[in-house]
Amino acid sequence: MFIRRRxxxxxxxxEATPESxxxxxxxxxxxxxxxxxxxxxxxxxxxxxxxxSLALYPAKRNEAFTLDRPVTPETVNSHYNNFYEFGSGKxxxxxxxxxxxxxxxxKIDGLIEKPQxxxxxxxxxxxxxxxxLYRHRCVEAWAMAVPWTGFPLxxxxxxAQPLAxxxxxxxxxxxxxxxxxxxxxxWYPWPYVEGLTMAEAANDxxxxxxxxxxxxxxxxxxxxxxxxxxxKYGFKSIKSITRISxxxxxxKTFWEQLGPSEYGFWANVNxxxxxxxxxxxxxxxxxxxxxxxxxxxxxxxxYVAGLYAGLENERLxx
Ligand code: MTE
Numbered sequence: 001m002f003i004r005r006r007x008x009x010x011x012x013x014x015e016a017t018p019e020s021x022x023x024x025x026x027x028x029x030x031x032x033x034x035x036x037x038x039x040x041x042x043x044x045x046x047x048x049x050x051x052x053s054l055a056l057y058p059a060k061r062n063e064a065f066t067l068d069r070p071v072t073p074e075t076v077n078s079h080y081n082n083f084y085e086f087g088s089g090k091x092x093x094x095x096x097x098x099x100x101x102x103x104x105x106x107k108i109d110g111l112i113e114k115p116q117x118x119x120x121x122x123x124x125x126x127x128x129x130x131x132x133l134y135r136h137r138c139v140e141a142w143a144m145a146v147p148w149t150g151f152p153l154x155x156x157x158x159x160a161q162p163l164a165x166x167x168x169x170x171x172x173x174x175x176x177x178x179x180x181x182x183x184x185x186x187w188y189p190w191p192y193v194e195g196l197t198m199a200e201a202a203n204d205x206x207x208x209x210x211x212x213x214x215x216x217x218x219x220x221x222x223x224x225x226x227x228x229x230x231x232k233y234g235f236k237s238i239k240s241i242t243r244i245s246x247x248x249x250x251x252k253t254f255w256e257q258l259g260p261s262e263y264g265f266w267a268n269v270n271x272x273x274x275x276x277x278x279x280x281x282x283x284x285x286x287x288x289x290x291x292x293x294x295x296x297x298x299x300x301x302x303y304v305a306g307l308y309a310g311l312e313n314e315r316l317x318x
Contacts, residue, residue: 051216052102052121053224058214059129059149067133068299069285069292072144074213076287081220082138083239084188085173085180092220098179099219099240106225110170110246113161120224124210126159127151131214132207132228137269137298139233143283148228149211154202156244162198166246169201170194171227171238189258194227194238195251195265197307205230205303208241231300233267262318268308269298270317 079093086095104120118126128151137143157169173192177183183190200206207228210217217223222239229236235255255263262276271281271294282291297304308316 053124053210053216056124056129057149057211057216059131059211061131061133061147065132065134067135067145069135069145071133071147072286077144077146078218078220080142080286082234083182083220083222085182085190085192085240087182088185095181096219099223100179101219101224101240104224104242106241107243108156108160108245109243111163111166111248112246113163114159120210123225124151127155127208129210131211134207134228134230135298136228136230136234136237137283137294139235139263139267139275139280141278141280141283141294142286143292144286146212147214148207148209149214149217150207150209150228152204153196153206153208153227154204156208157198157202160244160246162246165248167198168247168250169196169198170243170245170247170251171241172243172245173238173240174242189254191242192238192254193251194236194253196229196236198246199307200229200304203304203307205300231268231297231304233263233269235263236267264315264318266314266316267318268304268316269294270296272296273317275318 080090081092081096082090083092083096086092086098102120105117106120106123107117109115129149130151131147131149133145133147135143135145153169171194174180175183175191182188196206209221209226209228210224212218212221217226222237222241225241226239227237227241250265253263253265256265269280274280280294283294284291295301308314
């Protein structure tokens with residue numbers, strides 16, 4: 001029954017006009033808080049206390065990661081998001097401002113030498129922050145390019161010291177039905193869960209994101225901590241993480257529980273393997289009228305293709 005239900009992030013780009021396309025960022029800044037509220041930033045954000053990690057941004061850019069397209073304007077992708085905790089449409093910006101991001105702690109547990117619960121501000125100070133330009137490819141066939149700030153997941157793994165029995169990393173989002181109205185929709189298997197193999201998690205590209213566009217991460221992007229795995233479909237990039245567990249069993253992920261034939265565990269980008277209900281051959285570049293051919297592993301094959309040797313019998317591209 002669930003997989004028959006059409007998800008918000010499956011609407012075609014042509015059916016949804018990103019609210020942000022109507023805005024001009026400079027006008028917003030000039031107009032101040034009242035104008036900002038009027039055009040969608042929201043009073044809560046306009047008058048919010050500064051983020052305690054503000055001084056850490058912007059971080060130095062790691063020039064190893066380059067783009068084949070311009071960075072998507074912040075105003076565009078800040079108003080075209082998937083964050084089901086705050087609604088199944090694209091325009092969850094205002095609703096997501098209810099996300100309370102301090103205090104915020106992350107439980108790191110499971111098959112490791114050093115289980116701990118760490119406050120986000122202690123974590124960001126302990127980790128080597130850098131900026132990376134990454135492409136992001138949603139399974140729905142739209143794409144964006146974002147300057148994320150964060151640190152390699154591998155740095156956290158090294159600090160956690162996994163045991164040999166750990167085979168997967170499992171990520172979990174907060175669960176708070178009062179704060180997040182989407183979580184009152186009982187037909188979804190909350191909380192949102194994602195997972196990677198240990199080898200995927202230790203890959204250079206796997207990135208824990210704490211900021212974007214040279215400042216702390218906006219709530220709509222999944223503050224204060226989200227994942228970026230740019231060679232995989234975007235649903236793997238779990239937002240607002242509260243728990244990272246090292247486990248032996250492959251985690252049952254949120255979308256896999258809802259539709260295993262459509263949203264699998266691996267979800268690697270491949271133009272030649274269509275989603276059961278649409279083609280993945282090309283992608284809509286968010287904020288432009290351009291369509292580009294999809295690239296295998298979203299163009300990151302040099303980094304990740306080797307991870308899948310010997311796994312040819314798995315459904316690697318769904
Ligand atoms: N994480 C949580 N917790 N909840 C979500 O609904 N949506 C996923 C992913 N992470 C989602 C999530 C999907 S489908 C995509 S495409 C990306 O977040 C969207 O990220 P963006 O809104 O920053 O573009």
